[in-house]
Amino acid sequence: MLASLVSAFDVTERKLAEEKVQLLAVTDPPYRFRELRRLAEELDAEVKRTGRSGRPFAVLLLDLDQLKKINDRYGHLIGSQALCRFADVLRVDCRAIDTAARYGGDEFVVILPETTTAAARLVASRIRSRLAADSLEPLLSASIGVAVYPQDGETIEALLRTADRELYAMKPA
Numbered sequence: 001m002l003a004s005l006v007s008a009f010d011v012t013e014r015k016l017a018e019e020k021v022q023l024l025a026v027t028d029p030p031y032r033f034r035e036l037r038r039l040a041e042e043l044d045a046e047v048k049r050t051g052r053s054g055r056p057f058a059v060l061l062l063d064l065d066q067l068k069k070i071n072d073r074y075g076h077l078i079g080s081q082a083l084c085r086f087a088d089v090l091r092v093d094c095r096a097i098d099t100a101a102r103y104g105g106d107e108f109v110v111i112l113p114e115t116t117t118a119a120a121r122l123v124a125s126r127i128r129s130r131l132a133a134d135s136l137e138p139l140l141s142a143s144i145g146v147a148v149y150p151q152d153g154e155t156i157e158a159l160l161r162t163a164d165r166e167l168y169a170m171k172p173a
Contacts, residue, residue: 039101042111043156049113050149058120060110061145061163062127065172067106070138082140086131093126109160120146143171 046057064086071079090100090110099111112120124144131140145167153159 039099039103039109039111040156042099042101043159046111046113047149047156053114055114056116056148056151058112058115058117058123058146058148059159059163060112060120060124060127061103061147061160061167062108062110063143063167063171064106064108065141065143066138074138078138082138085134085136086140086142089127089130089134093123093130109163115148117146117148117151120148141172143167145170 043059049055050057064083067079067082070082086108087100090108094100094110094112097113101109101111103109110123112123115123124146127144128142131142134140145163145165147153147159147163147166149159152162
């Protein structure tokens with residue numbers, strides 16, 4: 001008589017836990033922005049993709065206006081909540097294939113694969129409009145610089161410099 005042993009495991013919970021750990025390893029909780037160390041990898045991947053496909057990608061450099069004043073006036077807890085509200089806006093107005101990363105204290109980068117200048121400016125406009133429509137205190141706004149690879153810079157550094165110049169040209173006084 002032959003006997004066999006069958007063993008079955010549900011690995012769903014384990015897979016979900018592994019995915020959560022992976023997300024935490026590359027993001028800045030609680031905002032879920034990519035960490036700065038991952039930004040260079042993502043930008044490099046987009047440069048290579050553009051080389052293969054010939055389709056440009058755009059970079060938005062965003063500065064959350066007056067974050068220091070928000071922290072000074074309302075406290076860091078409210079400042080942190082403002083960052084969460086800002087992250088929510090980016091999640092709504094960016095596609096699943098886009099990458100948002102924290103670039104500095106109040107600066108962020110969004111990588112928009114296969115995006116033209118006109119489309120990137122539309123995304124920037126939607127982000128600014130959504131922030132303006134949010135009536136929660138403190139009110140939020142963002143200065144946003146747009147640059148498209150390769151026309152606005154043939155290196156990552158040049159691309160970010162172009163976006164940075166545009167961002168600072170539009171910052172409120």
